[in-house]
Amino acid sequence: MLSTGINTSQVFDWISGITDPEIPAISITELGILRDVKLNNGEFVITITPTYTGCPAMSRIENQIRQKLTEHGLQKITINTSSSPAWTTDWITEDVKKKMKANGIAPPPHSSCVRALKDFTRVSCPYCNSSDTNLISRFGSTPCKALYSCNNCHEPFQHFKCH
């Protein structure tokens, strides 16, 4: 299929709903991973920013983007991974943080409290809001997340770390 007539906003629409494999409820657009779609000499150039240097989810996200665009008949695409500006958890909006919490992931605090990160016990439980939580592992299913357990409701949960 020819890509004639397909514009960048259409391409953006097609891939904007792709989700982070680790957080299936939240899209790469909501996380701020998908930065830009440009048309360059008939080729779509997609720019993504990894949430974490060496984040293992990124290659899976790239594959999903390629797969999605192939389904729409687009094969000539380039995916650029840009680390500048570096991704920050500040790109996550309050609405998305709420969505994260609703899915059992304690959202990251604003980077202004990065210094307080040493105090790992301050993370509150996404299920019962108790701040009586324990850090089980600094690295959860990905390096971006830490694993906690709640002393109040006894549910384990992940915390998306601030960076």
Ligand SMILES: [Zn+2]
């Ligand atoms: Zn709890």
